[in-house]
Amino acid sequence: xxxxxxxxxxxxxxxxxxxxxxxxxxxxxxxxxxxxxxxxxxxxxxxxxxxxxxxxxxxxxxxxxxxxxxxxxxxxxxxxxxxxxxxxxxxxxxxxxxxxxxxxxxxxxxxxxxxxxxxxxxxxxxxxxxxxxxxxxxxxxxxxx
Amino acid sequence: xxxxxxxxxxxxxxxxxxxxxxxxxxxxxxxxxxxxxxxxxxxxxxxxxxxxxxxxxxxxxxxxxxxxxxxxxxxxxxxxxxxxxxxxxxxxxxxxxxxxxxxxxxxxxxxxxxxxxx
Numbered sequence: 073x074x075x076x077x078x079x080x081x082x083x084x085x086x087x088x089x090x091x092x093x094x095x096x097x098x099x100x101x102x103x104x105x106x107x108x109x110x111x112x113x114x115x116x117x118x119x120x121x122x123x124x125x126x127x128x129x130x131x132x133x134x135x136x137x138x139x140x141x142x143x144x145x146x147x148x149x150x151x152x153x154x155x156x157x158x159x160x161x162x163x164x165x166x167x168x169x170x171x172x173x174x175x176x177x178x179x180x181x182x183x184x185x186x187x188x189x190x191x192x193x194x195x196x197x198x199x200x201x202x203x204x205x206x207x208x209x210x211x212x213x214x215x216x217x
Numbered sequence: 218x219x220x221x222x223x224x225x226x227x228x229x230x231x232x233x234x235x236x237x238x239x240x241x242x243x244x245x246x247x248x249x250x251x252x253x254x255x256x257x258x259x260x261x262x263x264x265x266x267x268x269x270x271x272x273x274x275x276x277x278x279x280x281x282x283x284x285x286x287x288x289x290x291x292x293x294x295x296x297x298x299x300x301x302x303x304x305x306x307x308x309x310x311x312x313x314x315x316x317x318x319x320x321x322x323x324x325x326x327x328x329x330x331x332x333x334x335x
Binding site: 089126174184 | 239241272276280282283286306311
């Protein structure tokens with residue numbers, strides 16, 4: 073079965089998050105992903121790109137984020153590449169809503185959401201790029217969600 | 218161009234915020250500014266009407282997390298009403314219903330303010 077790839081590049085600014093979501097929505101729907109899953113992938117990719125902008129590029133404009141949506145028979149993969157500061161998994165702390173609210177903290181849930189909404193999340197270093205792959209299994213049986 | 222806006226309405230001592238569009242890391246500062254405006258005007262009892270909110274990411278949720286304690290300490294609250302199911306799912310994913318009053322409609326939110334011990 074064929075593997076199709078659609079790619080785009082966005083500047084490192086939150087201004088373009090709406091464009092990212094439209095891009096994902098268009099191709100995830102075209103891959104016949106059920107609508108609730110389209111929504112999940114859209115949110116996960118938004119969170120991943122927001123993290124790249126805010127953490128990898130430290131809100132500095134003038135950088136780029138390469139996005140690719142790869143449709144395979146059994147999986148949909150969104151690959152996000154940046155050339156900023158790599159995400160350190162060892163420094164990642166599972167968020168706790170109660171303690172965040174007490175500390176009046178407004179962020180820290182992005183990675184948690186990505187993992188909750190996707191089947192797999194992979195982080196790689198490829199040459200000078202950081203790469204995050206968000207993977208959703210495609211259900212091929214008729215009638216199941 | 219922003220695809221998010223906040224409308225203000227008042228109902229007695231309660232301030233209603235009507236959210237429209239998509240709330241993400243780009244538009245979250247607009248909600249933050251709206252809540253700060255309420256706080257500066259000493260309006261601490263807020264109802265967020267999410268009927269026209271099409272999308273929320275964690276950046277949007279973060280705004281509620283950052284202000285809820287302050288509003289409660291001042292004797293008010295942030296109650297969230299009329300969310301669309303796909304938006305409610307994101308609140309639910311992070312456990313918001315445990316800490317926030319999330320209700321089906323504005324009338325119920327108002328009722329809860331009326332019945333709250335002062």
